[in-house]
Amino acid sequence: MRLDIQELQANDGTTLGFDFSLPLDKALADYVDGTASVKGTVANHGxxxxxxxxxxxxxxxxxxxxxxxxxxxxxxxVSRPVARELNEENDEYILTDEDGFLDLEGVFSEELLLELPTKLLCREDCKGLCPKCGKNLNRGACGCSQKEIDPRLEVLKALLNNG
Ligand SMILES: [Zn+2]
Ligand SMILES: [Zn+2]
Structure with a gap:
């Protein structure tokens, strides 16, 4: 969605609204079938x-x-100042195109990459998969959980018992 802000820029005290939805970028591989609903305004304050x-x-x-x-x-x-051009580079600002349009999809695609958590857990205490058999341990324990005893410890134990 491109927003024409030329009129807004020319009229102090005016506000422009926007409301659109955006499918999540493929770069966000941990999110499947994701949609972002974006709602907001651009206002001219003096x-x-x-x-x-x-x-x-x-x-x-x-x-x-x-x-x-x-x-x-x-x-x-997201709350950021907007300008058509800047004398100095400033990452805070969103810049419009040369013809005075704001590329909202571009702006919010970037915000999503910055703001969304990259490591998702189905629940805080997710037990994950067994590294041996691959069973999902949230659904119960598998047979691999009994620890194998290190043969060197076996020798030590034998010595201690005999002493
Ligand atoms: Zn999980
Ligand atoms: Zn297992």
């Missing part, structure tokens, strides 16, 4: 342009430990 918005994301997350899909949702706000 010639200073400010974008304020709320973003809410719902997706299927891929658990970093067990690999299962689960429903996940995140929300965050």
């Amino acid at each position: 010639g200073f342009l400010l974008l304020e918005s709320g973003v809410s994301v719902s997706a299927k997350g891929v658990c970093a430990r067990c690999g299962e899909l689960f429903d996940t949702s995140h929300s965050f706000t």
